[in-house]
Amino acid sequence: MDETNDSSARVVALREAHDREERWIPWRRLEVSGLYAHRVRPVPPRPIPIPTPQPLPVRPTEEELGWLDEDEARDVAAALEGEAGLPIPGRPIPGRPIPIPWFSREEIRLDVDGRYPQRTISGTSYRFRRPPIHWVASLRPIRRNLWVGGVWYRDPNDSAFPYTRVIVRAQPSLYVHQRQVTVLFAGGGASSRQVTYRFRSRFFHPVELEFDHVEDADPVLEIETCAHPNRPSSLPCETLSVSDVFERAGFRATVGSDNAIPAQDAGPNTTWSDAEMHDAMQTYWSRFADRPQWALWTLFARLHDLGTGLGGVMFDDIGPNHRQGTAVFTGSFISQAPGSDPSPAAWVARMRFWTACHEMGHAFNLAHSWQKHLGSPWIPLSSEAEARSFMNYPYRVQGGESAFFADFDFRFSDQELLFMRHAPYRFVQQGNADWFDEHGFEQAGLAPSSDYRLEIGVDRDASRGRAAFEFLEPVVLQLRLRNLSDRSAVLDASTLLRQERLTVIVKRAGAPARQWRPHARYCLAPRSRTLDPGASMLESLFVSVSPEGWLLAEPGTYDVQVALELDGQQVVSNRLALRVEPPRDAQRFEQERIAQDYFTEEVGRVLAFDGTRCAPLADANATLRDVADRLADSRAAVHAQVALAMPETKPHRVLRIDDRETAEFVLEDGEPAQVDALEKVFAERRDLAETLGHVDLSYYTDRVSHALVARGEVERATRCAQQVRQTLQDRAAPEELVAEVDRSLAALTPEAAAE
């Protein structure tokens, strides 16, 4: 290998070779292995009648065989006749209905031909609001393009996927859009289920590989497999690239750019520490991100701080997202051919190439061959001390390096391929984290296009990309559902009020995502509303608190995203970035003292319901009065005043129990002082719209105005409404909200007061 080749030309050559491979290769068109997908139109889960519990039938049922032709059915029945039992024996689940699983997207990976077939099929079924289900089954061929197999792995192991066996039929075609695979799921006491999947790719997963090298290093990204005489006699002579290796492992590998990194980035000692490599990864890797992605970075450098004894390392085991960065040290022992080697240059090139593939294998979460039984493997594994795999040290096997390479086909072992291709992808994918944390609503496989757009926002400016909220300030979002189509749509006017159809996720940086739930569900009579093309409907959403607790309380940065179930689809909003500021220095003590009583379930409930006169929640009202009095300048005080005033804007029904324990509902008039206090806030504060939001400000103004009119204070009511109207107009609030205030103003007449 010419070590002076220009590295950029090397990357270009790899790309061109990859593209040539992708063009006409006739025999590939008859292979059936690959990724197939099925998209489901979501329907609500509905119980199905439970079959009478009985021993699992060994013979397949008519239901399982009816979809096959006569010869296929006979062969499948014969194959399963007297089956001794599957690794996970099916059993009926008595006592409750088995719901049809609400899968929005399903995919399978069929692995029966091509490079190193594993005779396995695996699948991932994505469910909205819940982690995906992953399953794996081994396959036995019955006849051409027909297999049966037992499900031996499920994650999670729950009743949404009870099946214990699969019958798989592939329909190959020269035309990719006609290729499909039909799978019948059976066993486990559930009715069988048949799904047809359409071809997506002959690869199981994508991965983007990016290589950079330090000026004083000698990267090797491809080798001539026959350059060294010590090799298997059956080894094909070819130019093998790193991307070829991973493509043969089942990954669609794309190769990224190649930077030359200055040697001084290693610091004055010219060797690299893990921290320096991590810094370089963040600086030079074009795909660097603190999130899981099918992408990894490989650095070719001369030496690590540990010296010539370290040939390479997967250094990225710090921070929240591991396994994204690897390094190969071309000045280490991997560049020192044994003195007796017949072809030292080829030996060195092979070792550098091997080391690169080895370290990249770690990025796919592969352990060393002799460590398979250690740690927490995804399935029980046995160590492969003699494996001829990229993941085994060549000098560790019996006979040493010469014995290793005499029998090495530049591949991963079957156990490793099974993992890379068929394990739950979160185990394999670089930098992966728990569901949603970095995936958002991605796993639900939501419709890429929709007639609607859901926008969430707050009525204030963002600083450094995040809208900032004061400590203790409740967060009120504005939801806007816009009709993107070119025709009018008739919707329920309460679409955005039906909070049970909203999925709201709140995630604080560095913490697990949490789902907001409403405090109450409202049964609303349907009312139609026509949404013209381009028109939208608005609603507010108080998202700070859920029945389970406060979601937006601690200072820090947050992301919020919302999905609305509409017409059988999920319409997903933009992701909104927020910041909760720490307590202000001037009132830090007061704010932190009050916070101990404020961030409670009771106060959250009172704010969610816009106030209460319920005696058991008197302490919560006392806390809100504390906020209004002691933190009068704060935005939290505005919300507190609203919650204290709203119950007083009209007669309030209160349950009274007398000494004889007789209970009756009594209508009590509202307390005028609280309404007056809120009116004063509306007159004096300039930040009402920012903190309450346009939608709620319009609503509260209407309530205050009508309360004043009910007391005969028409002028005050009119003045209050006009001030708010001006505020909304100055802020270019949506016209429909200004119109609502106008309607309210029109109703503020002496006649209305007399009524």
Add this chain to the structure above:
Amino acid sequence: MIAGRSGGSAPRPAIATMTPMAKLTIDLREGFDDDEVVVRVADREVFRGRVSTRMQLGLAHRVETDVVGPATVTVALGGATRSLEVDPEATPFVGADAGGGDLALRPQGEPFRYM
């Protein structure tokens, strides 16, 4: 000594003989899992700490120390202690592997290799 003096040579002054120091490298390798380990060389404690094997390397920690002449290397892990006489000129690299509550020490002339 001054050349040219007749007669016998002046007595040589005594010259202090210094034995050169050799570098000894002790690799705590496989099988360590947040274990408290003590390493002593020639009865001198050169390392004490909690170590865990980085699985992608097969190496938990490296201790480097200077030693004069052959020395006894002792590695203690919990109740297990293993010692080894090492000639740093011949085998300056010692590997310690843990497993099953026991330790195994291995000397060699070349650095241990990791990938």
